[in-house]
Amino acid sequence: MINILWAGLLLSAIAVALFKLIFLHDFEIFSQITSAIFQSAQSAVDISIGLIGILSFWLGILKLIEISNIANKISHKLTPLFQILMKDIPANSPAISTVVLNMAANFLGLDNAATPMGLKAMEQLQQHNSSRDEASDAQILFMILNASSVTLIPITIFMYRAQMGATHPTDVFIPILLATSVSTLTGFFLVAFKQKINLLHPTLLKWLIGFIFIIVALTLIFLSIDAKQRLILSSAFGNIILILLLGSVIYIALKNKIKCYEVFVDGAKEGFSIALNILPYLLAMLVAIGVFRASGILDILVNLIKNSCSSLHIDTAFADALPTAFMKPLSGSGARAMMIETMQNLGADSFAAFTSSVIQGSTETTFYVLTVYFGAIKISKTRYALKYALFSDLAGIIAAIFFAYMFYHN
Numbered sequence: 001m002i003n004i005l006w007a008g009l010l011l012s013a014i015a016v017a018l019f020k021l022i023f024l025h026d027f028e029i030f031s032q033i034t035s036a037i038f039q040s041a042q043s044a045v046d047i048s049i050g051l052i053g054i055l056s057f058w059l060g061i062l063k064l065i066e067i068s069n070i071a072n073k074i075s076h077k078l079t080p081l082f083q084i085l086m087k088d089i090p091a092n093s094p095a096i097s098t099v100v101l102n103m104a105a106n107f108l109g110l111d112n113a114a115t116p117m118g119l120k121a122m123e124q125l126q127q128h129n130s131s132r133d134e135a136s137d138a139q140i141l142f143m144i145l146n147a148s149s150v151t152l153i154p155i156t157i158f159m160y161r162a163q164m165g166a167t168h169p170t171d172v173f174i175p176i177l178l179a180t181s182v183s184t185l186t187g188f189f190l191v192a193f194k195q196k197i198n199l200l201h202p203t204l205l206k207w208l209i210g211f212i213f214i215i216v217a218l219t220l221i222f223l224s225i226d227a228k229q230r231l232i233l234s235s236a237f238g239n240i241i242l243i244l245l246l247g248s249v250i251y252i253a254l255k256n257k258i259k260c261y262e263v264f265v266d267g268a269k270e271g272f273s274i275a276l277n278i279l280p281y282l283l284a285m286l287v288a289i290g291v292f293r294a295s296g297i298l299d300i301l302v303n304l305i306k307n308s309c310s311s312l313h314i315d316t317a318f319a320d321a322l323p324t325a326f327m328k329p330l331s332g333s334g335a336r337a338m339m340i341e342t343m344q345n346l347g348a349d350s351f352a353a354f355t356s357s358v359i360q361g362s363t364e365t366t367f368y369v370l371t372v373y374f375g376a377i378k379i380s381k382t383r384y385a386l387k388y389a390l391f392s393d394l395a396g397i398i399a400a401i402f403f404a405y406m407f408y409h410n
Helices: 002-023 029-067 070-085 094-107 111-126 137-147 155-163 169-195 202-224 227-255 260-268 270-294 297-311 317-327 332-346 351-362 366-376 385-408
Strands: none
Touching (some): 002 029, 002 270, 029 227, 029 332, 070 094, 070 202, 094 111, 111 137, 111 366, 137 169, 137 366, 137 385, 155 169, 155 332, 155 351, 169 351, 202 385, 227 260, 260 270, 270 297, 270 332, 297 317, 317 332, 317 351, 351 385, 366 385
């Protein structure tokens, strides 16, 4: 999928450039595309180098979270819940604990740990699957929760916003939390009704009521606040939770007699190599998107949406953030590049960049998650997994736009 997407962006841009040259006599179009290639390549290098410091810091903290066994403690609390959700999986199956560990790692933003755990969980769930090439109910539920999973602290988005010069990088914290919660709840309820999961089970009901109460309460609290204060408070909440998380991790590490400094440094060492590893992928997508935009195709798509919204008397300010939404289900790196490109062109503190950031954090990359997780165990019949995951994506993106308006616009 990513190969087709990348090649499609470049080839469609070149085709449009040729059309403009031959039929519209636009002799500047190829010069503009060439300039876009060089500018995008330089941007990729600048961004990657700029990420080294902050990336190293968070890798150090994540290493402390991993060594301190925090994910295991969270998984212990969540295990009874997943025993109810995955009713066809025996309670003593190791698959339950692996699934919970994966969800806990996702919740804490431990991407490097979450993916291996997710693949292991799929393998273990497959042992209870009577149809070897068709996804089981438990596997579909697990995949959709992964594709829309709530992350407590969207560190990556904060990092890119800081790198691109946002005045308050964490002001998207509450909007992202609300939007991704909508995505997760949509996916969960769709699967729950399809699989006839007992939503009135006391344990499940307690978790659902608690989760929904927090989301509704946060929304109502921020709706009751003066519009000008919402961004300020969102940023404040993000910073407070961020610092309290750091303090809690260090305290737990010390309590467990872990050598915090040494573990932190050991994790931080990976920052430089990861920043360099990001460079080729960022370079590929930024250049492709830069060329795509320089050809005029992206502007045409955005303008079509703007014109359609205008004819219906709908505000069009969100349209400049839609390229991130289009890309998000297909490619995580592509959506990230779209978000960065929006910040570069319109400013990191613009409404479009703010909305793009919230969309980026509202859901996961559905096609990637589905391909990797089901592909690893050779599942070819995914049943309703893709359809429900895309519905969750749509709900998350709509929610992201709604909350972006709620927080950003006065």
